[in-house]
Amino acid sequence: MHNPQLHSDGRLKHLLSIEGLPKRILNDILDTAESFVGVAEREVKKVPLLRGKTVCNIFFENSTRTRTTFEIAAKRLSADVLNLNVSTSSQSKGETILDTVNNLIAMHADMFVVRHNQSGAAHLIAQHVPDHISVINAGDGRHAHPTQGLLDVFTIRKYKPDMHNLRIAIVGDVLHSRVARSEIHALTTLGVPEVRVIAPKTLLPTNVEKLGVQVFHDMRAGLKDVDVVMMLRLQSERMTGAMLPSPQEYFKTYGLTHEKLQLAKPDAIVMHPGPMNRGVEIDSSVADGLQSVILPQVTYGIAVRMAVMAILAGGGQA
Amino acid sequence: MHNPQLHSDGRLKHLLSIEGLPKRILNDILDTAESFVGVAEREVKKVPLLRGKTVCNIFFENSTRTRTTFEIAAKRLSADVLNLNVSTSSQSKGETILDTVNNLIAMHADMFVVRHNQSGAAHLIAQHVPDHISVINAGDGRHAHPTQGLLDVFTIRKYKPDMHNLRIAIVGDVLHSRVARSEIHALTTLGVPEVRVIAPKTLLPTNVEKLGVQVFHDMRAGLKDVDVVMMLRLQSERMTGAMLPSPQEYFKTYGLTHEKLQLAKPDAIVMHPGPMNRGVEIDSSVADGLQSVILPQVTYGIAVRMAVMAILAGGGQA
Amino acid sequence: MHNPQLHSDGRLKHLLSIEGLPKRILNDILDTAESFVGVAEREVKKVPLLRGKTVCNIFFENSTRTRTTFEIAAKRLSADVLNLNVSTSSQSKGETILDTVNNLIAMHADMFVVRHNQSGAAHLIAQHVPDHISVINAGDGRHAHPTQGLLDVFTIRKYKPDMHNLRIAIVGDVLHSRVARSEIHALTTLGVPEVRVIAPKTLLPTNVEKLGVQVFHDMRAGLKDVDVVMMLRLQSERMTGAMLPSPQEYFKTYGLTHEKLQLAKPDAIVMHPGPMNRGVEIDSSVADGLQSVILPQVTYGIAVRMAVMAILAGGGQA
Numbered sequence: 001m002h003n004p005q006l007h008s009d010g011r012l013k014h015l016l017s018i019e020g021l022p023k024r025i026l027n028d029i030l031d032t033a034e035s036f037v038g039v040a041e042r043e044v045k046k047v048p049l050l051r052g053k054t055v056c057n058i059f060f061e062n063s064t065r066t067r068t069t070f071e072i073a074a075k076r077l078s079a080d081v082l083n084l085n086v087s088t089s090s091q092s093k094g095e096t097i098l099d100t101v102n103n104l105i106a107m108h109a110d111m112f113v114v115r116h117n118q119s120g121a122a123h124l125i126a127q128h129v130p131d132h133i134s135v136i137n138a139g140d141g142r143h144a145h146p147t148q149g150l151l152d153v154f155t156i157r158k159y160k161p162d163m164h165n166l167r168i169a170i171v172g173d174v175l176h177s178r179v180a181r182s183e184i185h186a187l188t189t190l191g192v193p194e195v196r197v198i199a200p201k202t203l204l205p206t207n208v209e210k211l212g213v214q215v216f217h218d219m220r221a222g223l224k225d226v227d228v229v230m231m232l233r234l235q236s237e238r239m240t241g242a243m244l245p246s247p248q249e250y251f252k253t254y255g256l257t258h259e260k261l262q263l264a265k266p267d268a269i270v271m272h273p274g275p276m277n278r279g280v281e282i283d284s285s286v287a288d289g290l291q292s293v294i295l296p297q298v299t300y301g302i303a304v305r306m307a308v309m310a311i312l313a314g315g316g317q318a
Numbered sequence: 319m320h321n322p323q324l325h326s327d328g329r330l331k332h333l334l335s336i337e338g339l340p341k342r343i344l345n346d347i348l349d350t351a352e353s354f355v356g357v358a359e360r361e362v363k364k365v366p367l368l369r370g371k372t373v374c375n376i377f378f379e380n381s382t383r384t385r386t387t388f389e390i391a392a393k394r395l396s397a398d399v400l401n402l403n404v405s406t407s408s409q410s411k412g413e414t415i416l417d418t419v420n421n422l423i424a425m426h427a428d429m430f431v432v433r434h435n436q437s438g439a440a441h442l443i444a445q446h447v448p449d450h451i452s453v454i455n456a457g458d459g460r461h462a463h464p465t466q467g468l469l470d471v472f473t474i475r476k477y478k479p480d481m482h483n484l485r486i487a488i489v490g491d492v493l494h495s496r497v498a499r500s501e502i503h504a505l506t507t508l509g510v511p512e513v514r515v516i517a518p519k520t521l522l523p524t525n526v527e528k529l530g531v532q533v534f535h536d537m538r539a540g541l542k543d544v545d546v547v548m549m550l551r552l553q554s555e556r557m558t559g560a561m562l563p564s565p566q567e568y569f570k571t572y573g574l575t576h577e578k579l580q581l582a583k584p585d586a587i588v589m590h591p592g593p594m595n596r597g598v599e600i601d602s603s604v605a606d607g608l609q610s611v612i613l614p615q616v617t618y619g620i621a622v623r624m625a626v627m628a629i630l631a632g633g634g635q636a
Numbered sequence: 637m638h639n640p641q642l643h644s645d646g647r648l649k650h651l652l653s654i655e656g657l658p659k660r661i662l663n664d665i666l667d668t669a670e671s672f673v674g675v676a677e678r679e680v681k682k683v684p685l686l687r688g689k690t691v692c693n694i695f696f697e698n699s700t701r702t703r704t705t706f707e708i709a710a711k712r713l714s715a716d717v718l719n720l721n722v723s724t725s726s727q728s729k730g731e732t733i734l735d736t737v738n739n740l741i742a743m744h745a746d747m748f749v750v751r752h753n754q755s756g757a758a759h760l761i762a763q764h765v766p767d768h769i770s771v772i773n774a775g776d777g778r779h780a781h782p783t784q785g786l787l788d789v790f791t792i793r794k795y796k797p798d799m800h801n802l803r804i805a806i807v808g809d810v811l812h813s814r815v816a817r818s819e820i821h822a823l824t825t826l827g828v829p830e831v832r833v834i835a836p837k838t839l840l841p842t843n844v845e846k847l848g849v850q851v852f853h854d855m856r857a858g859l860k861d862v863d864v865v866m867m868l869r870l871q872s873e874r875m876t877g878a879m880l881p882s883p884q885e886y887f888k889t890y891g892l893t894h895e896k897l898q899l900a901k902p903d904a905i906v907m908h909p910g911p912m913n914r915g916v917e918i919d920s921s922v923a924d925g926l927q928s929v930i931l932p933q934v935t936y937g938i939a940v941r942m943a944v945m946a947i948l949a950g951g952g953q954a
Contacts, residue, residue, distance in 0.1 A: 370679065
């Protein structure tokens with residue numbers, strides 16, 4: 001079957017989801033990202049790899065936070081960046097997504113960073129654009145958010161380079177998470193032998209075991225001797241329904257506290273994709289504690305996005 | 319009478335409407351735009367003509383689509399671009415338009431791209447600014463949208479270079495169109511011998527014949543043997559009133575279908591300023607068909623806007 | 637006591653409020669700003685002092701006007717500028733201010749320009765950031781707006797260089813003004829011997845005399861023989877309460893008219909921080925009159941903001 005994310009010669013064409021990316025591509029992105037980590041520490045934080053290129057952040061769903069990371073990455077690559085918040089404009093005039101995209105193609109845009117609240121929007125656009133244009137999925141519904149997954153894997157590799165010897169726990173709302181599924185895939189592809197998910201039944205997809213993970217409903221059992229604790233954000237809009245008791249009760253059972261963290265290995269790292277609900281899925285003292293790598297995740301997120309853009313634009317390291 | 323769009327030596331000072339522009343200026347803009355078409359196809363899509371200049375997109379009315387075209391054009395000329403959505407800020411603090419403009423002048427802005435829902439707003443600002451500052455009208459009420467008119471003429475000239483031998487039909491809501499009037503003027507100025515308008519009486523201005531056009535109420539008769547079919551957007555907010563029956567009925571009578579298009583010359587081109595109401599004024603198969611030049615219009619729109627900005631900033635080609 | 641705005645070697649680290657800045661620093665900013673006045677008049681209005689640096693405008697409270705001045709200043713220094721309107725995004729997801737800031741720090745932002753409707757927000761952020769990052773307060777509640785205060789002082793110095801020989805009147809809503817208090821401090825620090833405040837009792841802070849000013853409730857008496865008339869904006873949201881009668885009545889008593897202005901020295905200058913309520917605190921003929929320096933204030937505001945950014949980034953003149 002043709003892989004829509006790859007050129008016929010095997011190079012990366014779009015980044016739509018981690019599923020379907022061969023190990024070789026994953027490692028190429030991670031290795032290229034290494035070269036961009038240093039750019040952010042230079043006096044002049046810019047490289048000319050995308051000079052004269054037009055990167056369009058098309059956000060059908062507002063997210064200042066995610067848009068900012070892509071905007072910084074593109075500007076540090078010297079691209080011209082256009083931010084389009086489409087929900088409030090053309091869409092309300094009845095223009096279809098593809099008409100909007102067609103117009104930007106006609107304006108000679110080079111790259112689309114797409115955020116949409118419906119699964120498959122980035123795929124739809126990728127199917128549609130001509131060969132010289134690349135699409136990056138910046139989150140589509142509950143489906144995927146691949147640069148988040150990649151930066152998580154990059155962070156793990158930075159702190160725990162021997163991926164073949166890790167035990168990783170993913171904790172929380174796996175059901176609604178855009179990243180959990182991708183992450184599981186990336187981690188197993190890169191050779192991590194043991195991935196656990198820890199969640200109440202109501203927050204797990206059916207047949208989650210088929211992804212190759214071990215399932216725990218008891219957090220204390222699940223955290224035992226892990227090297228990495230990846231907390232997931234609890235969507236506040238889910239908290240009101242029947243799925244969950246109160247945030248306080250959730251915190252009691254699945255919130256990461258210093259006390260629970262002590263069940264993991266002494267040098268375990270703590271991750272969170274942000275934005276955090278302090279006191280709901282994670283205690284502040286853990287979020288800001290010595291084992292937390294939550295802010296390095298953000299730093300590496302810029303390097304990973306620069307790497308993805310540079311590779312899609314034809315390659316080149318920093 | 320003094321022409322507010324021209325310097326005393328005859329050079330272009332502001333672009334407010336196509337009416338009042340001599341043929342020489344029209345041709346200068348179109349010829350300059352030719353030189354910018356190629357810039358968008360370069361590896362580095364930038365020329366330094368406006369480097370260190372500040373272009374302010376002052377949008378009193380929101381339009382992501384139009385703002386984007388001017389932002390891309392200005393950035394490809396290396397200008398610094400400021401986007402000001404004024405409706406939500408100073409205006410609500412009771413500051414007048416001219417106070418807003420005065421402040422930007424004091425900040426040494428070089429060029430204003432103005433969009434307003436009231437006719438004459440760009441003229442008002444142009445009358446007010448000092449000599450070294452230029453104003454481009456990006457749409458004021460129902461009055462004018464000259465860069466749209468210019469890109470339409472540019473597109474026609476690209477596909478049908480012998481303007482003295484053309485039959486052009488403008489179809490739809492001429493009454494509320496910002497561009498129809500300007501277009502008619504531009505086309506007759508450039509020597510097009512036959513311009514037709516096709517619309518129901520309720521969507522035509524009174525005495526439209528005085529503009530030098532032939533009026534058709536029957537679309538089939540009006541399309542007969544034309545070289546160019548310019549469709550106009552039907553404003554959805556007009557569709558609810560007493561002026562029109564239903565969108566379905568409008569489509570039946572004035573929507574451009576493949577069948578109706580066959581009445582035009584076999585090599586006729588189809589144009590639309592966008593955003594399209596597919597299935598209302600134009601059938602999707604025609605919009606996306608072989609005769610459609612709707613997306614080239616968008617491409618040429620960038621070149622035309624770059625040309626206008628370059629000329630206003632003192633000239634120079636790509 | 638440690639001054640949070642200064643490095644241990646006495647250089648400027650943050651600009652949070654004029655209070656606490658030694659005379660030496662004030663003069664350094666004003667002198668550096670002199671060198672940037674000319675940049676705005678060059679053909680290419682750019683200097684490379686902040687090239688490759690990332691300036692984040694974090695606006696927790698919307699203000700297109702203020703954001704624009706900082707965006708222009710940063711772009712003319714060649715910085716990459718990120719505009720973050722935080723109220724509508726992460727904050728609504730429950731992220732704390734400091735989490736938002738931590739994320740931007742992790743993305744290697746270099747400078748924060750902060751606007752917030754609560755006093756102390758910029759201070760809070762400044763306390764929190766690492767040593768190499770600078771914070772500029774762009775207005776926090778009723779507390780401070782130091783670049784406005786600095787540009788006012790800069791403007792006075794341009795028109796009335798002998799600061800040791802001036803009589804200055806500040807007129808209007810001193811109580812709610814972010815700038816009046818800072819201005820009084822700056823003016824006395826720079827040696828202005830006589831500062832007056834003119835306002836009804838309801839618009840004066842208690843014990844305002846302790847700041848070293850003379851208090852007048854009668855505008856005519858207060859304007860007598862002054863060199864500078866600094867009008868303050870009357871917040872329209874205050875006008876509805878019990879504090880004030882109608883805008884018309886306020887104008888009659890405290891509005892600056894041509895007739896009242898004649899009580900000042902013949903060469904007195906008139907200032908206003910904008911946006912003006914014409915016909916409320918100032919008559920249009922005075923705002924646009926020969927003695928008005930309201931637009932030069934805006935021009936100098938860009939130079940002052942460039943100077944502050946350049947100094948915070950490690951110094952250098954234009």
